[in-house]
Amino acid sequence: MRHSGAEVVWECLIREGVDIVWAYPGGAALPIFDALAKYPQIRHVLVRHEQAAAHAADGYARATGKVGVCLATSGPGATNLVTGIATAMLDSVPIVALTAQVADSVIGTDAFQEINITGITLPITKHNYLVRHSRDLVRCVREAFYLARTGRPGPVLVDLPKDILIAPCEFHYPERISRPGYRPVVRSAPYQIQRAAQTIAGANRPVILAGHGVHMARAWEGLRRFAERISAPVASTLLGLSAMSADHPLCLGMAGMHGVAWANLAVQNADLLIALGMRMDDRFTGDLRRFAPQAKLLHVDIDPAEIGKRVPAALPMVGDVRIVLEALNAELPEMDHRDWLAQIEAWRERHPLEVHAQGPLPPQQVIRGLYEATGGEGVVVSDVGQHQMWVAQHYPFRRLNSFFTSGGLGTMGYSLPAALGVQAGHPDGPVWVVVGDGSFQMNLQELATVAQERLSIKIVIMDNGYLGMVRQWQELFHGARYIGTPISGPDFVRLAESYGIPARRVTATAELAAAFAAARESGGPYLLDCKVERDENVYPMVQPGTSNTDFVEDPRGRAPEK
């Protein structure tokens, strides 16, 4: 059957199960928007800036496990996607970015709104395509989805010249894909499983490290069974939070730079680390030379290049976390590490995570208030900065895969646009956005999208008038010279109201419960501007270049015992 190229793109998307795209039109993209009229089964969300389209696709992919799709026009439309694509790349999130391009005949002539977007995104995509012939169109789109979601997931960009979108195009959707050399290994060899089982059986102080790969592989159930079977505690990375319910006695919470003390002490004193879908990021390990000095590392990752990249692995296992855990669970005996767990419990009692902040509205209390209001079952999207760390520490996620944030790239401005996608994945419940006043101002134009779509997105601004995390580093490492970090903003309540979004200001801890209740009960969007204490720091903190054992606790708490 013959279609236009633009129609063929939508036909392909439908076959890939796409029912929503975040998009922004433009000259070169006109044919693809025009063709959308024939495909009412695809919901199109008009964002206010293309960066938001990429983050929304990313949030949708994280929340649903499906490939998220964003669409932009050529030139500036395409370059505006770049930060969103890079964010997805660093966190291994499967998205397909479609960009329109100037007509093939004028590519390379610096035509109006022409930019070499495949060149620009070469290092920040898993793969990308510039479609130069109608006959390649279907194959490229088909492969883009396949590559985005298989192996180590990641963003794939397809650049679509306008004349190819207009020209008639043969449509036949291929069953099979031929990519010689692309064969992700998902299953570890049986002898590897046996070796791993022996190593685990011989460990006295094992710690499981849960990374984003647990979410990507949807291995939550396998992780819980594995931890219970071998009676090992689970410390997670930032993106590994909510891979196991925080209610579970074996769940330690986050380790690393702002990790909780007991999780860091467990990791540092372990004799075996079982890393699942995590890449030993510098924010997680602290000083590498002093990272978990007594531990052997059993490293499971779908990407062989991550194994041994920063920490040598005694036992490298390439595979999909879910499949590897299934195999391990079948092989392993029930184990008991009660002395080790008791030791960790003692650390937890000695170094509790308490709020020592004074003043009418300590930021940590806002997060604790949100926890109370949602019973720990909320779906939370956090931005980047101090508030992100306070969420990681003070919101024990009871619900699986309920926390979304930009980890690897640390993209300020991520949360509100990502929430557009997360909300599409959770249409029935509210999505909570926790965001600093700095991060919020990076993408606040998306308030219009939220309002236009009447999305149940509840925005909690942690408003301290500072770029807080940078201010904290200035305080600690740059002589408290606050250069470039004091930040003003509009009246966020009136701003929200001007978009037709109900809002209220919170200035004291005592007001939190009522404010969160009001936000929860309003059907659509809601905004809370929480005027928190300005000079709070995130503790505990492992200072750069130091070991995770040397975390600094809040000086206002009791002195740490040696």
Next chain:
Amino acid sequence: MRHVLVALVQDEPGMLARMGNLFARRGYNVESFTAGASELPGMTRITIVVEGSSTALDQIAKQFRKLVGALKVADVTADRDQLAYEMLLVKVGVSAKTRQEVVSLADLFKARIVDVSSTTLILETTGEPSKLDKLLEVLKPFGIKEQARTGAVFMSRGPKVLTQRPVSPVDRKYLAE
């Protein structure tokens, strides 16, 4: 240490840029990079000679293998039984007095004279890179006007072929049989 990577990659646009990006990103200076048709239709054989530590090169090889379109990437540095050949064209300045001397040096190195002018000769030869280095060294006093080297290509002796080679001794242990 000098490393030799041999790869088979799909012949498609952007592949060269992707490979170049791998090395540039990590600040590696590529000594030579050759590309040409392989025995497989649509597949290009790439040979890269690069300086770097074994750990760094191991990481690059792994990243290289991740490129969509890379069929095979092997670090053949440690292979003993292999051939390495490179081609050289060199334009040497000569006078009536020195011409014969250059011609006999060319003979000694089994290099062919492929062009003659009143003031220059062009020599062509193929061989191991070290032989080419030596030839250039002895020609230097006459004045090298221009030189072009292709960069070396490598091939194992005997029936062993690249496509049947295990991914690499390091990586094989990860893989399901």
